[in-house]
Amino acid sequence: xxxxxxxxxxxxxxxxxxxxxxxxxxxxxxxxxxxxxxxxxxxxxxxxxxxxxxxxxxxxxxxxxxxxxxxxxxxxxxxxxxxxxxxxxxxxxxxxxxxxxxxxxxxxxxxxxxxxxxxxxxxxxxxxxxxxxxxxxxxxxxxxxxxxxxxxxxxxxxxxxxxxxxxxxxxxxxxxxxxxxxxxxxxxxxxxxxxxxxxxxxxxxxxxxxxxxxxxxxxxxxxxxxxxxxxxxxxxxxxxxxxxxxxxxxxxxxxxxxxxxxxxxxxxxxxxxxxxxxxxxxxxxxxxxxxxxxxxxxxxxxxxxxxxxxxxxxxxxxxxxxxxxxxxxxxxxxxxxxxxxxxxxxxxxxxxxxxxxxxxxxxxxxxxxxxxxxxxxxxxxxxxxxxxxxxxxxxxxxxxxxxxxxxxxxxxxxxxxxxxxxxxxxxxxxxxxxxxxxxxxxxxxxxxxxxxxxxxxxxxxxxxxxxxxxxxxxxxxxxxxxxxxxxxxxxxxxxxxxxxxxxxxxxxxxxxxxxxxxxxxxxxxxxxxxxxxxxxxxxxxxxxxxxxxxxxxxxxxxxxxxxxxxxxxxxxxxxxxxxxxxxxxxxxxxxxxxxxxxxxxxxxxxxxxxxxxxxxxxxxxxxxxxxxxxxxxxxxxxxxxxxxxxxxxxxxxxxxxxxxxxxxxxxxxxxxxxxxxxxxxxxxxxxxxxxxxxxxxxxxxxxxxxxxxxxxxxxxxxxxxxxxxxxxxxxxxxxxxxxxxxxxxxxxxxxxxxxxxxxxxxxxxxxxxxxxxxxxxxxxxxxxxxxxxxxxxxxxxxxxxxxxxxxxxxxxxxxxxxxxxxxxxxxxxxx
Numbered sequence: 140x141x142x143x144x145x146x147x148x149x150x151x152x153x154x155x156x157x158x159x160x161x162x163x164x165x166x167x168x169x170x171x172x173x174x175x176x177x178x179x180x181x182x183x184x185x186x187x188x189x190x191x192x193x194x195x196x197x198x199x200x201x202x203x204x205x206x207x208x209x210x211x212x213x214x215x216x217x218x219x220x221x222x223x224x225x226x227x228x229x230x231x232x233x234x235x236x237x238x239x240x241x242x243x244x245x246x247x248x249x250x251x252x253x254x255x256x257x258x259x260x261x262x263x264x265x266x267x268x269x270x271x272x273x274x275x276x277x278x279x280x281x282x283x284x285x286x287x288x289x290x291x292x293x294x295x296x297x298x299x300x301x302x303x304x305x306x307x308x309x310x311x312x313x314x315x316x317x318x319x320x321x322x323x324x325x326x327x328x329x330x331x332x333x334x335x336x337x338x339x340x341x342x343x344x345x346x347x348x349x350x351x352x353x354x355x356x357x358x359x360x361x362x363x364x365x366x367x368x369x370x371x372x373x374x375x376x377x378x379x380x381x382x383x384x385x386x387x388x389x390x391x392x393x394x395x396x397x398x399x400x401x402x403x404x405x406x407x408x409x410x411x412x413x414x415x416x417x418x419x420x421x422x423x424x425x426x427x428x429x430x431x432x433x434x435x436x437x438x439x440x441x442x443x444x445x446x447x448x449x450x451x452x453x454x455x456x457x458x459x460x461x462x463x464x465x466x467x468x469x470x471x472x473x474x475x476x477x478x479x480x481x482x483x484x485x486x487x488x489x490x491x492x493x494x495x496x497x498x499x500x501x502x503x504x505x506x507x508x509x510x511x512x513x514x515x516x517x518x519x520x521x522x523x524x525x526x527x528x529x530x531x532x533x534x535x536x537x538x539x540x541x542x543x544x545x546x547x548x549x550x551x552x553x554x555x556x557x558x559x560x561x562x563x564x565x566x567x568x569x570x571x572x573x574x575x576x577x578x579x580x581x582x583x584x585x586x587x588x589x590x591x592x593x594x595x596x597x598x599x600x601x602x603x604x605x606x607x608x609x610x611x612x613x614x615x616x617x618x619x620x621x622x623x624x625x626x627x628x629x630x631x632x633x634x635x636x637x638x639x640x641x642x643x644x645x646x647x648x649x650x651x652x653x654x655x656x657x658x659x660x661x662x663x664x665x666x667x668x669x670x671x672x673x674x675x676x677x678x679x680x681x682x683x684x685x686x687x688x689x690x691x692x693x694x695x696x697x698x699x700x701x702x703x704x705x706x707x708x709x710x711x712x713x714x715x716x717x718x719x720x721x722x723x724x725x726x727x728x729x730x731x732x733x734x735x736x737x738x739x740x741x742x743x744x745x746x747x748x749x750x751x752x753x754x755x756x757x758x759x760x761x762x763x764x765x766x767x768x769x770x771x772x773x774x775x776x777x778x779x780x781x782x783x784x785x786x787x788x789x790x791x792x793x794x795x796x797x798x799x800x801x802x803x804x805x806x807x808x809x810x811x812x813x814x815x816x817x818x819x820x821x822x823x824x825x826x827x828x829x830x831x832x833x834x835x836x837x838x839x840x841x842x843x844x845x846x847x848x849x850x851x852x853x854x855x856x857x858x859x860x861x862x863x864x865x866x867x868x869x870x871x872x873x874x875x876x877x878x879x880x881x882x883x884x885x886x887x888x889x890x891x892x893x894x895x896x897x898x899x900x901x902x903x904x905x906x907x908x909x910x911x912x913x914x915x916x917x918x919x920x921x922x923x924x925x926x927x928x929x930x931x932x933x934x935x936x937x938x939x940x941x942x943x944x945x946x947x948x949x950x951x952x953x954x955x956x957x958x959x960x961x962x963x964x965x966x967x968x969x970x
Contacts, residue, residue, distance in 0.1 A: 182207045182254025184261055192267040192301050194349075195241055202233035203261050205252045216247040220263050223249060236266070244268035274351040275300035281328075281344060281358040288335040288365045295327045296355050298346045310341040314357050317343060338362035368448060369394035369441035375453035381489050382457050383427040388437050390421055390450055398441040398448075405436040409452050412438060425455070433457035462542065463488035463535035469517075469547035476554045480519040482547050484533045492535040492542075499530040503546050506532065519549070527551035558946065560969050566606045567591060567964035568617045569956055575601075576629050577937065577964050579951050583699070583895070583944040585610040586638035588666060589951055590620075590630040591964050600626040603644050607666065608949065614966070620664045621646060622675035627662070633697035640666040641723060643678070643693040643705050658689030661707050661721070663728075678705055678721040679731055690719070694746045699797070702752035706734065708742030716742050718758050720774065735760065735769060735777050745803075747795035755801045755816065757793050768805060768814075770822065780814045780822045783807050790841040797847050797895065802870065804828070804843040804853045811841060811855040813868075813876070828853055828868040830878050840865075844893035848872050852893060857881075865889040865903075890950075892942040900969065902940050902950045 186204035193199045201213070213229035216222060226234065226248075234248070249263045279297035286292045294307070307323035310316060320328065320342075328342060341357040373391035380386045392398060402418035405411060415423065423437065436452040467485035474480050486492050496512035499505060509517070509531075517531060530546040566589055567574055577591035587608040594601045603621040608614050621627035625647040632642045645659040661679035666672050679690040690707045697703040703723040710716040718735040721728050734756055735741050744758040757770045757780070768781035768788050781788055785808030795801040801816040811828045845851040849872035857864050866879045882889065888904035939951040948969040955962050 180207055180254070181256050182209075182252055182259055184252060184259055187262045188248065188250065188264045190264045190267070192269065193239055194272050194301060195239055195268050195270055198235050198238055199266055200233055200235040201248050201250075201264060203250050203252065204232070205254075205259070207254045207256075208232075208252045209255060210253045212251045212253075214249050214251065216249075216263070217245075219245070220247050223247075223263075239266070239268045241268055241270070269301050271301075272348055272350040273299070273301040275303055275346040275348055275353050277346060277353055277355050280356045281342065283359040283361070285361040285363065286333060287363050289332055291329065291331045292333055292360065293327055293329045294342050294344075294358050296344050296346065298326070298353075300346070300348050301350070302348045304347050306345045306347075308343050308345065310343075310357065313339070314341050317341075317357075333360075333362055335362055335364055364395050366443075366445040367393065367395040368446035369398040369443055370448060371441070371450050374451040375437060375439065377454040377456070379456040379458060380428055382429050382432075382459055385425050385427060386455050387422060387424040388439075388453050390439055392421065392439075392441045392448075392450075394441060394443045394445065394448075396443050398443040400439055400441055402437060402439045405438075405452065408434065409436050412436075428455070428457050430457055430459060458489045460537075460539050461487070461489045462540040463492035463537055464542060465533075465535065465544045468545040469531060469533065471548040471550070473550040473552065474522060475552050476524040477521055480522050480549055482517040482519075482531050482533075484515055484535075484544050486515070486533075486535045486542075488535060488537050488539065488542075490537050492537040495534045495536070497532050497534060499532075499546065502528070503530055522549070522551055524551050524553060558970055560967050563965050563967040564614065565954075565963050566608075566614050566617065566951075566966045567593070567604060569961070569963055571961050573962045574953055574964050577939060577951050577953070578630060578632050579939050579941040579949055579966075580632045580634045580640065581941040581943040581947075581949065582634040582638050582640075583636045584638060585943045585945065585947060586634060586640075586668070587941060587943070587949050588632050588634060588640045588642070589949075589964065589966065590632045590642045590644075592628050592630055592644070601628050603627045603630045603642065603664075605632070605642055605664075605666070605672070607640075608966075608968070609638075610947075610970070613968075618672060620672050620675065622662055622677075629692065631693060631695045633695045633703060635697050635701040635703075636699040637701065638668045639701055641695060641697060641703050641705075642666070643695045645691050645693055645707070647689075659691055661690045661693045661705065663695075663705060663721075663723075665723070676728065678728060679707065679709070679719065692743055694744055696746045696748035696754060696795070698748045698752040699750045700752065702748070704746055704748060704754040704756075706744040706746040706756045706758075708744060708758070710742075716740050718742070718744050718756065718771075720746075720754075720756065722754075724752075732774065734758075734771050734774050740766075741769070743791060745791050745793040747793045747801055749795050749799035750797035751799070753799050753818075755793065755795055755799075757791060757803050759788055759791065768803065770803070770816070772816075778822060781805070781807070781812065781825050783810075783812070783825065785810075788812075792841045792843045794843045794845045794851070796845045796849065798849075800845060800849045802843050802845050802851045802853070804841045804855075806841055806855065811853070811866075813843070813853055813870075815851075815870070817849075826876060828855070828876060828879060829857075829866070830868075830876070840889070842891060844891070844899075845870075846893060846897040847895045848897065850897055852891065852899060854882075854889060854891060856889075867891075888938060890938045890940045892940040892948055894942045894944050894946060896944070896946075898942060898946040900940065900942055900946075900948045902938055904938060904952075 184205045188201040188203050191199040211230050213226045213234040214223035215226050246266045247263045250261045252259050275298050277298045281294040281296050284292045305324050307320045307328040308317040309320050340360045343357045344355045346353050370393050375388040375390050378386040400419050402415045402423045403412035404415050435455045438452045439450045441448050464487050466487055469482040469484050472480050494513050496509045496517045497506040498509050529549050532546045533544040535542050573594045575592045579589045581587045590605045592601050604617050605620045606617045627644050627646040630644040634640045643663045646662050647659050662675050663678050664672050664675045690709050693707040695705045706720045708716050709719045718741050719731050720734050721731045741760040744756050746756050748754045755772050759766050760769045766787035769777050770780050771777050788805045788807045791805040793803045799818040804813045812825050813828050814825045816822045840856040842854040851870035854867045857866050864881045866881050868879045869877045891901040893899045937953045942948040949966055951966050953962050954965050
């Protein structure tokens with residue numbers, strides 16, 4: 140029966156393809172050779188020429204790979220290698236013959252490779268010339284192999300025919316489908332350090348030439364797991380029980396083959412162990428215990444053909460029943476009405492006692508249980524003045540009896556006067572132009588500074604202004620603080636606990652340059668109480684062609700001790716950008732330094748700082764496909780803190796508390812996300828904040844703040860298409876994010892501030908500017924709203940708010956003095 144023939148390329152095409160494959164292989168071998176010892180100058184052949192078989196009327200090509208070669212000379216022999224003569228003009232690493240004839244069959248070739256230090260001659264190879272291509276045939280099929288994981292394995296085939304080509308193939312689905320094994324084009328396939336995952340793979344080879352192709356039988360690879368000595372992945376844990384209870388010990392053990400187990404007991408502190416009859420499982424439960432079992436130790440021995448392993452010894456501690464006893468008594472407390480109070484006890488006893496808190500309203504004459512108060516801590520929230528003088532105690536009970544704690548007295552004092560919003564006043568000069576990008580910062584002692592950018596006119600440009608507030612004198616006189624050259628914009632400001640302040644901004648330091656950009660520089664001005672503004676200082680001094688696109692988006696953070704850091708994005712002429720920073724320490728700036736030298740785009744940094752001056756810089760950086768978030772602490776190694784693939788992050792905000800705990804919040808893929816950093820633990824995993832709320836989030840209004848206890852609040856705007864609502868999620872230290880809650884005020888106009896103790900204040904724009912105190916129910920609801928300022932010409936979005944350590948606050952907003960001509964910055968103080 141005739142076998143159907145497959146249309147195949149011409150002989151010339153096949154030879155051409157083989158030649159391309161050979162040249163590619165030669166290039167790979169040459170590349171690999173380049174990684175050898177580069178210190179050696181001796182010439183050496185790393186890949187010998189090989190025999191060639193061609194059809195008469197075609198050419199043959201021989202090649203060699205050598206290191207440290209300076210010249211080549213190919214030679215031929217027509218007397219079976221007795222003598223060799225140079226081939227004229229054959230002076231390259233490869234040599235292609237003229238069109239062959241039958242008389243060329245049997246000719247041998249070699250090459251002399253010369254270098255600076257020595258010459259070396261290759262092996263001699265033979266040219267075979269046949270009349271026509273001989274179709275491939277397989278005489279020896281590849282055989283199945285069995286190995287142990289980690290070993291090498293080879294499959295070979297013996298085939299006949301002219302100018303044969305080989306392609307090995309692999310099947311991972313019991314031979315249903317085969318795929319080429321990249322680069323495996325010889326008669327032998329060798330796999331090194333084979334993993335267990337390759338068990339049951341099948342291998343075959345397709346042998347082909349210009350005449351035909353033939354596929355070998357499939358050979359099965361069996362990979363057996365390597366023997367492994369037993370290992371305990373879970374050790375037995377020490378246990379304390381109350382007599383006559385029982386104790387259970389458990390282990391998890393691995394090993395190949397599966398090990399046998401034997402539990403052992405020591406009654407002499409681990410000096411010797413004896414087998415426990417019948418205890419041969421992964422868990423062991425003791426009989427009923429007694430006082431004599433206290434201190435017994437238990438371990439297990441796992442054994443297989445590879446060896447034996449012994450677990451750690453676990454200790455059994457026996458306790459005897461005891462009547463409850465208070466080791467920590469509740470302490471009396473004094474608070475202000477409206478505050479929370481807490482009473483705490485610690486109790487011992489066997490078995491573990493239950494607790495019940497009690498209340499007395501008649502100086503201890505009578506006591507009544509407080510429903511649900513059965514923990515070691517009793518929390519009282521929003522205590523009223525009427526609770527003054529009440530007493531609290533805990534009753535601890537177990538099967539052995541009950542004990543009363545001491546009585547603790549609650550003293551409640553009247554609350555101080557309630558803070559209120561003061562009359563709003565203008566803090567910027569009433570001059571022509573418009574104000575933008577106003578910011579406010581508060582110090583812990585109550586000083587505040589506002590900064591803003593004022594556009595005088597298109598011809599004059601923009602300037603940076605500042606005004607200072609003190610509790611004793613109120614607002615001062617607006618002061619122009621930029622360098623006076625070029626447009627100054629996007630100011631930021633921060634204060635330390637002594638009222639020292641630093642303002643930063645970007646300012647065009649050079650007109651449009653060679654590449655059509657206006658280069659911006661980063662400037663700063665420092666305020667010292669009693670002295671005033673010290674004068675504008677240039678912070679970004681990385682001039683030159685490689686950075687002619689300039690700097691942008693400066694951000695500042697300041698520690699309580701006056702240390703500060705300014706971070707910004709720095710562009711270059713090749714459309715790349717990196718993150719830079721300059722630090723203020725002990726009276727001077729340290730100079731611009733690189734935080735992240737990105738291969739692509741890195742920008743939009745946000746910066747925060749703890750009380751000791753430890754800084755955290757977070758920025759957006761491109762990986763070539765999308766943007767991700769990266770962070771660096773104290774200019775250490777950069778770390779990616781966001782791995783979502785849906786969309787690019789935007790509206791990044793970062794906040795740190797005094798101990799360095801940091802929260803980053805951003806929008807991405809229609810979702811608001813957060814990640815938290817803790818000193819000693821690092822960054823966690825990015826978490827969606829929209830649990831309990833619908834999507835999609837309207838990104839540009841993310842906000843975040845964190846107090847000294849690690850509690851945090853994040854806010855964002857949710858646009859469902861039918862309505863715009865502000866949502867808040869609260870992070871409770873030790874618990875996590877508590878779930879999204881709508882506050883239903885102001886849409887995108889909502890702003891809030893939090894101080895170190897967790898006091899929180901929100902403000903928003905309706906027909907007037909409103910504010911509300913914080914009240915935690917199932918979420919923060921700023922329900923007690925009051926009007927801060929009403930009237931015409933109010934800005935619809937530009938609210939800024941800050942708070943000091945005592946809960947005083949300032950809100951900034953914009954007002955049109957003359958519509959379309961002049962706007963000014965206004966402020967209202969909450970105290």
